[in-house]
Amino acid sequence: MRRRFEVVVMLKPGMADPQGRAVEDALPTMGWSGLTNVRVGKHVELTVEADSEDAARALVEQVADRLLSNPVIEDYRILSAEEVR
């Protein structure tokens, strides 16, 4: 069975995010207001071949832990796992 996973990787809360800050600082210069706490992260999609959803998710968690995120500075969450043909 093939499943398509989405993994979102974000800097940990409280970790300075210069990219988010740069985006936030650009907003008022473009005339937008009322927008705060901009954070920039990564969105990773990947297809997993595994016997069960649990096995697939366990594999994605392992990959997210060891490669997609750096646990020193980042958290990740797995958003979805849709079956694909």
Next chain:
Amino acid sequence: MSGPRVAVITFPGSLDDRDALRAVRLMGGTPVLVWHRDRDLGGADAVILPGGFSYGDHLRAGAIARFAPVMAAVAEHAERGGPVLGICNGFQILCEAGLLPGALTRNVGLAFVCRRIHVRCETSATVFTSTIAAGEVLPVPVKHGEGRFVADPETLARIEGEGRVVFRYCSPAGHLGGEWNPNGSTNHIAGIANDRGNVVGMMPHPEHAVDPDVGPTGGQPMFESLLQAVPAGV
């Protein structure tokens, strides 16, 4: 050439491997080229992970390089107490590989910095600073976009408490302050060591600072320390 053999690893995207090899040769060592797919260090006594953008810095700086085949040999060498120096991208790789604590993140202000700066040596208790007095100021260049050292509070307290901060960014006179810190690094940290002092990572580039014909020579003492230490069987 008969000096100690110092390996320099070339990853795809490494930029400073040639300068590191040249610095080793100028300082009296025997440079050894090692490719990232190699499984050994070519019989080298010490190893340098050079600066650059290994694997395009994709995902995170150093995140892919830490899984390169040669990194198992680097970890074994470090475990045996062999000298390992990570410069810039090499520092990022050592952190990603878990051979040094903490991480290097995007510079405050987002700007890529490329200029001559000064660092203050904080400890002589590493294989790369044994001939440098604590408090000595070295002029060296930096060039990076992701050099802001961070670590969780416990790790930071341990590194500071154990005297494992090797270099801090400083004024030419050795004073600390935000204006001398090019990337917003925590506690002005420019370089750290592992607990045994045989693995050092730093963002500034000592290998670009050994030849008086092309700039400051603040990198020379680090190579002198290394080349003195290696024959002693460190």
